Amino acid sequence: MHDILTPPARELAMPKTATIAAEAAADVILDVAAASCRFDVSAPTLSRLFSHEPRRILRAVDNVSFSVRRGSTFSIVGESGCGKSTLARMVVGLQRPSAGSLDFRDGRRADGSFGPPRVQMIFQDPYASLNPRWRVGDIIAEPIRELKLRPDAASTRQRVGDLLETVGLSRTDASRYPHAFSGGQRQRISIARALATEADFLVCDEPTSALDVSVQAQILNLMVRLQKELGLTYLFISHNLSVVRHMSDDLAIMYLGRFVETGPAEAIFNAPRHPYTRLLLDTIPDVERPDRERRPMSGEVPSPISPPPGCSFNPRCTLAADRCRVERPELRPLDDVAVSCHLA
């Protein structure tokens, strides 16, 4: 039935930089080694001394390692407070890791030059991430002017027009203000702004969670097309497993600041190993199988300030054994994936 509804394909102008795409297959663009981010959330020093309280440390991201392949999509999934946004901020350099390292590798960039990738971020809320007092053309032109990527105003204007067409808007939209656009169109503007820097690594923090489903489909399709045409690499942060399945090559499930399972997306979705992954897949509301027997997950995410000893998932895990309450499992390889569970 769906083919009847397929809308008339609106073919969009392809930018000239296209098709250096995914030929460079397996090489690594980002290497994260044992990165941690800790926040000191103690009470002020004096009151802490008076009441003999110890320092309180929130481990937002705790000893996380992964690498992202050039031209692929690596997704990080988790519930609120699991540290996925902190990780994203670390990757774009808005947050300094307390320990460990994040390394961008040199490579051929989208515009043909050689060096570390140019990193940009796409934010969740398209209503808050665009300056309401600037015209769309100026919003997109700012990075071009700032980085002096075009020699003069005319070629900047030309580039802005090209970018607008690339993301499915019209050249004349440059003279309008953000309020004139819907949520989906604003997210297109955010993408155009990110691409204006000739970026080849986009960190997308919940890029579609503020959008309606039909508009979400438009944006996801646009992102997939841009990735093919421009050879972009995505670090995709989301809590929506269906969206993640649609977008990802590799993925990591995060719980209380740590990866509990990571590997190729297909392998994880086809055979989830960690009980948390299984429960997540079990509990998402599903249009296709609404009547299946569900085990709603009991309990809630514990506070990252005082995580439970042993495996941090043990209080909610139906399989938890004595060992899980004492000894913290490390990520260990299992077939294609890596799982941190004593019982997997």
Added chain:
Amino acid sequence: MTASAAPLLSVRDLRIVFDGRRGPLTALDGVSFDIQPGEILGMVGESGAGKSLTGTAVIGLLDPPGRIAGGEIRLEGQRIDNLPAEKMRRLRGRRIGAIFQDPLTSLHPLLTVGDQLVETITTHLPVGRAEARGRALDLLREVGIPAAETRIDHYPHQFSGGMRQRVVIALALCAEPTLIIADEPTTALDVSIQAQITTLLKRLCREHGTSIMLVTHDMGVIAETADRVAVMYAGRIVEIGPVEDVVRRPRHPYTAGLMASIPSVHARHAHLNQIDGAMPRLGAIPPGCAFNPRCGRAEAFCRDHRPGLAPAAHAAACHFPLQELADA
């Protein structure tokens, strides 16, 4: 499904108009539906489709410049859309409960949850404070709050999001209303908590015979929770029917497009079906079928004639509905 003799809630030709500087804007145009006792009716649609507005009108919380310009709302046969404010205030909470999206803004931050429950109970029921407190405790236990005896004296900020939403549900249940309007009750929650709340709503509906009008944009939540679903687009119901039928055999091209644009967790597709364009603004709803500019099946007839919604169990407001053959 049979058109049962006495629906709990009956909405007929509801029209809501916002009077603006540039003339009136019709936000809701000829919306009709029934909710049977003990039934969960899902209202689904994209932002701005009018689903929350419908709920707001039913509980009588429509703020100016919005006003009901036509149609009627009946609760157990009695008209409630034209009640004076004072009568409506007493009915609200007593016979119609409400659950909103953000549990933190629905609760008073300076009162303990016990105080809020007791106040609500004593407002609506002829009981003293001590008895009301007992009932409050029972309610907290019923919605699944652990250690209710101590939690009753805690403030909203001491609860997590999921627990807060349970408190809000307990508040809505205080006076044993026959109808609960739940407006995006799970949207602000994590998936694992979402499932707990929908399971709770279903259980309450079963055990108390309460009807629920569940307003959400999440087709998955509807598919798992509701008995029937009404799909809204640009202030109109475009399709209504048993949830199974609407999800599996959608008849309106908009519903079908909406279903197709949801990515699947079970398989990966190269391309998602998308509906191009966006829902029209209130001031610019096209004549004829409101969906015609985005519809792949639209013909000249659709641009001039507005399709009606037949009073059938599964009906679509479309001149050329899908799967007519399958139904014949």
